[in-house]
Amino acid sequence: MNRKLRCGLLLLGLLVACATLADFLSPYDPAEQHREFPFAPLTAIHIGTAESFWRPFVFNGQQYPLRFFVTGAPYRLLGFIPCRTHLFGVQEPARIFLLGSDGLGRDVFSRTLYGARLSLTIAAVALLVSIPLALLIGTLSGFYGGWIDFICMRLMELFLALPALYLIIALRSALPLGLEPEKVFLAMVMVIALFGWANLARIVRGATLGLREREFVQAAIALGASDARIIVRHLLPNLTGLILTQAALAAPSYILAEVSLSYLGLGVPEPLPSWGGMLASVGGVGQLGTYWWNLAPGAAIFMTTLAFYLLAEGLREWSDPARK
């Protein structure tokens, strides 16, 4: 493993951990509106109370010590363990907003963590849909050539040529109004995957075309191996590195697709926090400078994209036979 791969994996691992443990790490429920604290700036954490000189505390008229493993809003850890313990918190009426609060007094830190969950899930699910599709169509097209290739290629080109954003907006207005947020999420993933597979399939086809002419494939054909066996045993294993790299490259674009959609207000509805939706609420130039901490999701998007690109670069080097 090279350094880029390790850095990428570490960063991504960190993000995945944050997303999985979002409920535990965040001091508040992401939808909770602390209405007395709209656009609160980052809470300053001071060190050293009267009792102990190292004790961190926040100040809200008086000192409120920062406490760890506090009881707060109920949630289900990992989705099934009922739990009320949060990593840290302060006693009310003080609040702790590590990254400030938004216009409705919701904790930006908690929302950013929960947003990571949404974004990473979208990337993962969309990849799970688009990669098999791309593999299937790409290998068939590259391996058989001829009219199958012709049809598949035209299909890919169709999807590559469609103006995705407009189509998605149209799709969204065609969907029934009263769609539950979870279903909207699912629909969005499907749409993203639907537009995501074509480019991947093109790359897979290109690689398959090259592989088909290689000696070991020709040998297998000469030995009378079935098409299925050739594809599964000879082609696919050789495509692994390529697919992993391409997946790592595609993931951030899927995440950005969700961000763009939510930014336009057509993504996952409230109360589910999403990075794009959070950024949209401070989209005006007047708020940008004044309430800059609401740009935290932007930093999160940057980190995620960086993680995936490091991973892709690392994977490319790792799978490059010339370097082995």
Place this chain on the structure above:
Amino acid sequence: MLKAGKAVLIFCGLLALASAGCGKSEDAKRPTGANRLVISKSAGPRTFNRLLASDEQTSSLGDCLMGRLIRINRQTQQPEAELATSWQISADGTALTCELRRGVKFSDGTPFTADDVAFTFQVLNDPAIASPASFDFDGQPIKVEQLDSHKIRFVFPAPQAAAERFLDGVAILPKHSLEPVYREGKFAQAWTLATPPEQIVGLGPFKLKEYVAGQRVVLNRNPHYWKKDSSGNQLPYLDELVFNLDPDRSTQLLKFQQGETDLLSPVNADDVAALASLEQQGKIKITDLGPSLIREIFWFNLNDGKQKNGKPLVDPMKLVWFKDLRFRQAVSHAIDRNAIANLVFSGKASPQWSFLSSGDKLWFNAEVKTYPHDLNRAKSLLAESGFRFKSETELVDAKGNPVTFTLMTNAGNAIRQKISAVIQADLAKLGIRVVLTSLESRAMLSTINDSLNYEAALLAIVSGDADPNSHVNVLSSNGLSHWWHPQQSKPATDWEARIDDLMKRQTSTLDSTERKKLFGEVQTIMAEQQPFIFLASRHLIVAAKFDIQNLKPALLPDFMLWNCEELRR
């Protein structure tokens, strides 16, 4: 693959296209400050013919170019004499006689007479022209009688209260230049955006100098304008008015901050903080005019009709809740309007319960039922109606169905997104689950106007004038904007029938105290019945460069430019 990068590019591309010329155009190089005002507009006019479009941009530009017989003083909200020096309403209220100003000339020097007024109304009453400014009374047009060269009488089929106010929307057209095209049947093609500027002839303080599509509209002073100030100086004071077309609000704000434009109206409550330092330096003046005529509302769909496929427009189970007065009142009580005012509008809004905003000072009825934030009251109202709590977080109706509905609003509007999040959180405390959904604006409008298959919607309504007649479209049960149940063939409920009756009576009542009483009752009913759940009226905030004098910002549009002839610097 869906290229998000591409998507963002498309988006940015649109902005770049739309705000072309907002970089360093020649405007920026010209000195501002001289005797001109530069203003950002979100869009250009649709036409230079004020009678052919009623959108905000066309009318605000049209009012600078064209003259009217009577103008509503935006500040006092009362009519004042313009091209009519005086007017009289007959004792029975069916006729309005106007004495026209003498010695007035169009911007090309042709004298103005009663012929021009008669011609304007001929066009206005022509069904083939279908002017949005046209006015009829139960299908009958206004009759115009030309008494002499400077006297004209309008005759209405029935007594008409506040008859003179409608003249504010009627721009007087020059007969000499438009009659030939009108006779040829080409009126709609005259005075379009492609018409050479010198052909646009009007009685307003300014005339058209230049129009560059997508970039700017430039007006310069009309040398023949009739109005003089108290010391006899010819108005307008300004030589030029420049409208830059900047569709993006952020661009408008930035340009104002940079001093490239001279006025900003309205200023978003969120942006006031960004302008505060400029105000402290004395470079600009920010004025908060208090509650505007824009009211944020949400409502339940009370239509009991069917869709084309035979399915009901609203789930019958939910329609029962929505039609239940106590349900609507409970919802109204559950909403924390102060939170909306404070969180969504940074405190620059007033909670609202009544149909009118308190800014509608001539007609506002303060004595209506209010719905202070009171969860216990809401819960007891729901209990009276048979709703009960299945658990702490789930309200069910008498038959055990969980209470949930979808609230629709327009996408990309940060204010509405925030309001809907507040409503969602507040109703969750009542055990009502609100699913939020955003639609692109046009799709939303077609849903609430045509397809009608939705459960609840969040929007704003705005008054066109400070007079009860301007609300007929919303209040009458057959009105197009009677959104909770539009275009009824006959009133669906007793209280809607009562409102119809009151609205009809106030239209023909000449005594203004009596009218105020009638319209006051309409407001009482609206507050009691809560077909619209009113939330807040945002303050109108405007900002201007420090050196602009005679500004009389007001709640009626155009907020800053309605008295453009008097502005000076």
